[in-house]
Amino acid sequence: MGNIQNIQVDQYRIPLPVVLSDSTHGDMTAFELVTVRVRDTDGAEGVGYTYTVGRGGSAIRALIADDLGPLMVGRDADLVEENWMQMWWASHYVGRGGLTVHAISAIDIALWDLKAKRAGLPLWRLLGGSDNKVKAYAGGIDLLFPLDQLLKQTEDNLARGFRAIKMKVGRDNTAEDIERVAEMRKFLGDDFALMVDANMRWGVDQAIRAARKLRDFDLVWLEEPTIPDDFAGHTRILQEGGVPLAAGENLHSLHEFDHLISAGGVTYPEPDVSNCGGVTVWMKVAALAAARNLQVTSHGVHDLHVHLLAAVSNASYLEAHGFGLEKFIAEPLLIVEGLATAPERPGHGIKLDWKGLESLRAG
DSSP: OOBEEEEEEEEEEEEEEEEEEETTTEEEEEEEEEEEEEEETTSOEEEEEEEESSSSHHHHHHHIIIIIHHHHTTSBTTOHHHHHHHHHHHSTTTOSSHHHHHHHHHHHHHHHHHHHHHHTSBHHHHTTOSOOEEEEEEEOOBTTSOHHHHHHHHHHHHHTTOSEEEEEOOOSSHHHHHHHHHHHHHHHOTTSEEEEEOTTOSOHHHHHHHHHHHGGGOOSEEEOOSOTTOHHHHHHHHHHHOSOEEEOTTOOSHHHHHHHHHTTOOSEEOOOTTTTTSHHHHHHHHHHHHHTTOOBOOOSOHHHHHHHHHHOTTBOOEEEOOTTGGGGBSSOOOEETTEEEOOOSSBTOOOBOHHHHHTTBOO
């Protein structure tokens, strides 16, 4: 096995095809993409990436270029777990979350891609998977869409092959949320899988009141009803609100997931491979969930997550939305009859259009 020869990090600003909105971040017109290319002494290359919703990308890039990247040069690329621990402890004093874990995640993803390529296996199979088909839902970022635009987006997603839909809640007036969910349920029918996402908008008591009103709509889950740090609050919302909860896209370590799961505050843990610590941590979170008989879901970066969900026995739904990145991927993920299929190509199989991205370079 080759040692790590160099690590290249690049930053891009990707415009969104439409203005997106949720209850926390407001209007979003672009996202930042930070890519990592790890090359070994045998000439093989692994690719990883992380992203932000508009700010922080330069700091992530600097952490990789100045600190974590040089730390990895010369190390055995195949020892992914050991390399992860080196990055974690080297940055522990200033990290344990946030920007640092975004940076670690991008490198870890690249190392797993490299490892799978060297083994000649798709990532999902290297990780132990036997079935590469995963249930997928369309994740809309649509809080401020007028109702007709929301339903038109849903109609388009159904035409694209989705058989499960998520919509945003968390408007200033909760009654408007309930009305919109009622219209969506009417549009989809009683037996269609529907999720809602509050993006941390509510306090615990408000979330409980909202959850009780949402019980009538037979939701698969209510996502991120309150701030991610309030584990006891999540437990109250789940117990008193009476609606299954998904949470975890803003948790940045295995330990945070352990606290949330141990508190009984989540039904569907939701790690994001691009900000929880990479493939290494994502798989451990899935194992934690399995130990509590919970199914795991995902957040964003569906071209990566399809491999991870295909590799575990307790997979729930794959969230599918590409933030416009699909234009720069040679073979973007397709949904057929509600299912996404992880590719058979070695590694994660994502081939980025580097020339196309060049005009969007930032930092």
